[in-house]
Amino acid sequence: MSALRLRLRETRPSTVLAVIALVVVSAIVLLPIAIIVLTAFKPAAEVNAYPPSLLPDQWTLDNLKEVTSELPFARLVGNSFLFAGGVTAFALVFDSLAAYALARIDFAGRKVLLVAIIATLMIPFQATLIPLYQLVADFGWVNTYAGLIAPRAADAFGIFFLRQFFLSLPRDIDAAARIDGASEFRVFRSVVLPNAVPALLTLGLFTFVNNWNDLLWPLVFTTDADMGTITSGLTLLTGPSGIVPHGVMMAGSLIAILPLVIAFLLIQRRFIENIATTGLK
Known part of the structure; x- marks a missing residue:
């Protein structure tokens, strides 16, 4: 005491x-x-x-029983996982490739390309929604997973974020690999990416959460209830005379946030461990 x-x-x-x-x-x-x-x-x-x-x-x-009986809840959750997980996987691949080229490879027009990518961040998302929908409709991808995932397979913020992280890594590690005869892709895959795990986990978590919680995108690109996500599915919960059953809505929201909590708890420890060992691999 x-x-x-x-x-x-x-x-x-x-x-x-x-x-x-x-x-x-x-x-x-x-x-x-x-x-x-x-x-x-x-x-x-x-x-x-x-x-x-x-x-x-x-x-x-x-409320939990009602939300699972009124909605095809398992289908909606599965669609959310495919949508958010698919976008995250493709975005990490394409964003990291583009970021590596902008950060570690010298080529003509690199600065102009970087400025153009950053400039797209200033364009409101709603301004591109109609042209994107027309493009997806022309491909026949409405109410498909391809229509949900493909337009978001790369992201300007992700490219800029990873580029800044790649710039912070010492160039000695990839220079040594090149001396040993490693190709550019081998340097990217075996040298740079293992040291960028904290940045990849952070970007992956942000991308997954943003797409899991997105309401407007699934509402626009899907008209079939079976192709909806959990967020768009919750908008179908209306009682008599259009009254929203708030208890049922909160039950659906509770189930919807559980995967995000689990994902964060699983990634948090790995994220901290990789920050502590960045540059030592």
Whole structure:
């Protein structure tokens, strides 16, 4: 007890303030998630009651049962995995190849190409939605996985992000590989990529989450309910007279965020380990 008191006395006021700020910010960030979780287990009467309460008086699983019965939930979740996972896999491949060329290979027009790629980030996504839809329709890819994945197989932000990381790696590691006779692709695959695992994991996580949560893209490029994703499927949950059953909606949202939480927990440890060993492989 005396050791604890001594430690508390030695604690700086700035440290205490930092901890308090961290607790407050964490509470603000986690409050919406807590509302989703608790509302998912409330009966409809409590969800619509006024004034609202945070904790349910009576816990129920009716909302979870209803959301899985009203929607082809397994199909929607599977579509979300194929859509978000497919986009992430292709984006990591194409973005890393383009970023490597822009960061490690000297060729004419490299700076102009980089500026053009960065400039595309300033174009609103909605401005390109109609031309993209027309292009996808011309290929006959509406209501297909190809139509969902192909237009997002590369991303300007991902290219720029990986390029900046590749620039931070010492050129000695690929120069030594070239001296040993390695080809350019071998340098990229066996030397640069293993040292870029933290950046790849970060970009992969961001890409997967952004596409998993995307609502507008699946709504535009799919008209068949069986080709929808979990986010677009939740928009079909309407009660009598168009009333939204918020408890059922929160139950669907809870199921939808579970894969993201699991993915983050699985990647977090690997991400930290690879940051600690970057440049040592």
